[in-house]
Amino acid sequence: MLHLVAFLLHCLPLAMGHYDICKSWVTTDDGPSWEFYACQPKAMRMKDYVTVRVDPPGITCGDPPERFCTHENPYLCSDECDASTPDLAHPPKLMFDKEDEGLATYWQSVTWSRYPEPLLANITLSWNKSIELTDDIVVTFEYGRPTIMMLEKSLDNGRTWHPYQYYADDCMEAFGMPARRVRDLSTTSANRIICTEEYSRWAGSKKEKNVRLEVRDRFAIFAGQDFRNMDNLYTRLESAKGLKDFFTVTDLRMRLLRPALGGTYVQRENLYKYFYAVSNIEVTGRCKCNLHANLCSFKEGTLQCECEHNTTGLDCGKCKKNFRTRSWRAGSYLPLPNGSPNACAAAGLAFGNCECYGHSNRCSYIDFLNVVTCVSCKHNTRGQHCQHCRLGFYRNGSAELDDENVCIECNCNQIGSLHDRCNETGYCECREGAAGPKCDDCLPNYYWRQGCFPNVCDEELLICQNGGTCYQNQRCICPAGYKGVLCEQSKCDSDTKACNSASSTYLSLTTFLISALILQLRHLDF
Secondary structure, eight states: OHHHHHHHHHHHHHHTTTOOOOEEEEEETTEEEEEEOOBOOOOEEGGGGOEEEEESTTOBSOSSOEEEOOSSSTTOOOEEEOTTSGGGOOOGGGGSSOOOTTOOOOEEBOOSTTTTSOOOEEEEEEEEEEEEEOSOEEEEESSOOOSEEEEEEESSTTSSOEEEEEEESSHHHHHSOOBOOGGGOOTTSTTOOOEEOTTTSOOOTTTOOEEEEOHHHHHHHHHTTTTOOHHHHHHHHHHSTTHHHHTEEEEEEEEEEEOOOTTSOOOTTOGGGOOOEEEEEEOEEEEOOTTBOSOEEEETTEEEEOOOTTEESTTSOEEOTTOOSSOOOOOBSOSTTTOBOOOOOOOOSGGGTOOOTTSOSEEEEETTTTEEEEESOOTTEESTTSOEEOTTEEEOTTSOTTOTTSEEEOOOOTTTEEEEEEOTTSOEEEOTTEESTTSOEEOTTEEESSSEEEOSOOSSSSOOOTTOEEETTTEEEOOTTEESTTSOEEHHHHOHHHHHHHHHHHHHHHHHHHHHHHHHHHHHHO
16 A cells, blocks of 8 residues: 555656646537647656767777676676677667666776776767656666766757756765755755765665656655645746746756766776766656647657647747737646646738738738738837848748747947848958958958958068068067068168168277277286
């Protein structure tokens, strides 16, 4: 009975409540129609849909074949990793395979034979789709958990990365952070990035193998340890800034920074017992569909929401064509218990069913032109149908016309460009000598000094002559007796008076020195 209760409690956060119906057919005084509700897909094992990458190149053991030891028997190095032999190979795919009972299969890195050079490995999981975590991330290590590692997340398919959680046997030494526990966080700090020491201290390979990102404990801050107060969790997810995004990822990356040491210092006489080995990675979550779908299917190699509420797109992130009378909005968990679907509405018939691509909510009829035009285009758009970009902006080639980010600011350099406008690819019109998409660079043989100016001198064509030196491509510093832009003129050739004056000064000085010497000699004779 206790096992059944524990199982039910475990399933509570996975089900995440009752947002599983998107719409129902109802009958009203005006006739039958659809009634919409906020909805979301069920949670599932996301590792079944993941692609994995391990780097740097050559970090996976077996090429060339290598022997390794264990901490339990550090000098009995009878195990071998050989990529050319299936029974001895440890490729990345073994982190996600189905294992026979009692037999663990695992990815393994090379050993730390290059100590003291760090043994670093990255394991990157990608879904090419936004997913929302609903349970703990659990990573199972064979032969000991790392003493230092960190988990990172991306929200833009790996273009940028952000820390998710730090792990170390000494957080202050490794990351300069005090050790914290998730269960000690408060409602105002539930999405804080912490460093934990719970999963990094040596406990023996046969005892503790798992490293966790504690999603359930963060949910419990709002829903309670028994997850009875789910309404409070939904309310907080909707109202607390950044909380919903905290549990949203497109990619995860484990950065393994130092392997298990067996509870001792690094023993340099036997480096073959230090390595990483991961047998399983559990990620439980759901497709992020912005509360506009209750089904998510794996099609054409990627997860795709089956969108409702007249929405479309990979994450149901925009309105269908002809349903864009107002800007797209995500659904909301509030008000409880059914939330707000924020469904996209069909375009009305007023003013000839004018299409504004979601950038305007109003149209106007211009009588003398007999046309209908959109009024007050938003999102930096302009035109009769808000289909063009304002001056100073250009079309985002990767976005559709109804995307709020369809127009990108030119950001032309005010000094290097002729004006703040750019062409359809984002390139600005540059002044003479300036270069680059934003005119913030200079062409060869030009230098930047609040604008681009031609080089006075350089090390190739405009070389300072007669021993002159080029200063920042702006001028030649000439030696005595020479002048000109490139020190190409002798002062004597162009200024006889100056040359004679210099010669007279030289002779006068020489005469003075000779006279002084004669007087000194006479004094000695006396």
